[in-house]
Amino acid sequence: MKELCSYILLLFMFCGCGNTVKTEDYWKDAEQVLEKIVSPQFPDKMWDIRDFGAVEGKWVTKAIAGAIDACHRAGGGMVIIPAGEYYTGPIVLKSNVNLHLSENAVLKFSTNVKDYIPFVLSRWEGIDCYNYSPLIYAYDEENIAVTGKGVLDGQADATNWWTWKGLKEHGWETGMLSQHFRPDSIGGREKLEMMNKECVPVAQRRMEEKDCLRPAFIQFHTCKNVMIEGVKIIRAPFWLIHPLLCENVTVRGVWMESHGPNNDGCDPESCKNVLIEKCFFDTGDDCIAIKSGRDNDGRAWNVPSENIIVRNNVMRDGHGGIVIGSEVSGNCRNVWVENCEMDSPNLERVVRIKSNAVRGGIVENVFVRNIQVGECNEAVFRVEMKYEKVMDGPYLPVVRNIHLENISCRKSRYGIFVDGFADCNQVYDIFIKDCTFEGIQERELNRIIGAEHIVFDHLKINGQEI
Template identity: 45%
Template structure:
């Protein structure tokens, strides 16, 4: 009896000690994070688990694949992936050569690896992409499968220096955008027809269950290229991705993903390079983006659907990337209703005559959302058309974008930034009187050849520290 009491007492003491230690560590981490956001970034990186695979190889040629660029290899990919996962995981090898296929669905513990001269050509037949649970412009639905898709998987990767070719152009997927620059003419069906995009948005506003939002054939909503849906511990490394139908890299509701050394070259409509959505612990590093839309666009759901899901995107890190072409370098929004926080961008190069903004946050009173704690440092920017930093609560596209969900934007910091041609404004920030844009800091920023220093409406606490615009030091604004 006494022995049992002593053991019980020891357990209580151990639990108490452990609890105190946890709270002590948590307090210490909080203090470090609050005082040094870049230390917080380092802790996030260290917390991201690495993918690991058994040393086993499953060559798609052993499962019937033919590298002639015309024989369908959909079944061969499916068989190789199934064999890999059923045998404990490993590497599904795509040898040198050109392989035509429909949708590829990855499984847990599978590393899809492309040899240097391997190229996967994705079918242009929409029937080769079965209906799955996915998302389109921030709204969940049942639609064409992404070209590469994984749902509810753990420990999964796409690696190697081969090429993933969506084959999209103005005669197939891109024409669905309804853009005249992409082959569309009056009379050709597109996503802009009333029964397509508008119906999906309306369904979400009315709370129609996702399983009943069935699109696909006849609705012209293009599939994403690579989508990890509700996955954990993911790696995409070294591959080249070209000619995407729509968004290119789309982790949604996915935690712990590393995108490293990827080259994106795709100039179609809505060809964002990487769109993390409802995701956390996302590391994007050493990548090159040459895109038809934003290079990186952080998302968090659209309007009612974003508020239904209510998962903010957070702990998003961008390091050592090159933005060759694209509308925005690193953008947050506009599908942003669940909010975004803890974004870190460092050591990037942005230089394109088509770059409108280097850093941009876009939302409105229909989207809402809280966007906070965005830290940027060590950027080399060539030319921007509009502004270096744009923070906009009145983003308007696709008709009326006003509602009752006033957004919040706060705690935005730019440090050690050099811009050769600054465009119209160095900073363009617009908030609401009842919700001003708060706490903007520019420190050690040099911007050349800009028309106006700033355009500010309803901004609270903006600080210019050792910042020079058009060779003149910017005076501190009284707030």
């Protein structure tokens, strides 16, 4: 009891209680955003890949490309992947095409990295470059979709893509190429970071095969009116779903299960009007991570992620359930999260915001309610302003106007961790209402540093109201 009382006193040094603001008006804003997010519509025409030479159990890369091209030239419709198992290289979608996987259809993607050349304009961990083609890619297209009840299998594992992370747990061994090591140069990740720091023109950022920067599974770049619905995505090389600089995005009813390194589930980056709903996440990294570019690139584009709605999802394993950052240099605002279920000893955090003084960015207007958590490994709510142990820099991030309401957690190591800058309060206007955190195992880790105006209204920790 003494330990708990000391913890309560510490929080009251930084926080208030009661007098929380009403959030009903903010949720009305979410309804207005929903009205703008309309699923793409397609003509009632179908192109079966078997009509373009596809044979079950064989490579169908050319057949899929031919069907997509014919569908696009005819004004659009649905490209059908019928039931059965097929092998393919990268797929490039075009406007007005819905790539539809029939029930019991399985697309297995090549693990031969040369199949993903020529390189395409992409963004890797928030930095623009030319890199390996994503497994499913579109650039500057409108009205595109990946739908159905089939399986997208990237076939990534510890014998191919995952070794490039440079970790023994994912198959890497000393002397092997990785994103951090090549014998004739600095690692690809470090090289790309240097290009960003030195503001090298994007046209000159042409990565090489030996740089070992894994591609995303699905990346839609600079597209409008896009949808991913119903499919199951497994064994991804890198991030699973990565809408980038897109507007009007729907991700609905997608099963995401992949436990490789950096296997984020869905990462909308510099996107506007996004709906993520009724999905299942069991991932090797963040379940959902909202981003807006890294360091100089994010500031140069200055395109925030905004108007993002996340609802009715289930999260199991992952570094975080709902995450904003760390690549958030272009800012993030207007995020609504509700009615999600999370439960796993391997889910590290429930709600996490992360940046540092090199990355910067403003995160504001985030509303989270009705979240049921069985167990998470670390914190229910965590704000990190010194991510990756970066202690100083010229771009102090700001986190403000964050509302958490009706979040319950049965077990975690600690409840609240806000690690800001002690000499300036860059975290402020945080409202935590009607939340219950039980089974807190390491109460001494609960802390609030460099923050002001954090308001608790009926917050209970281990049965004690704060």
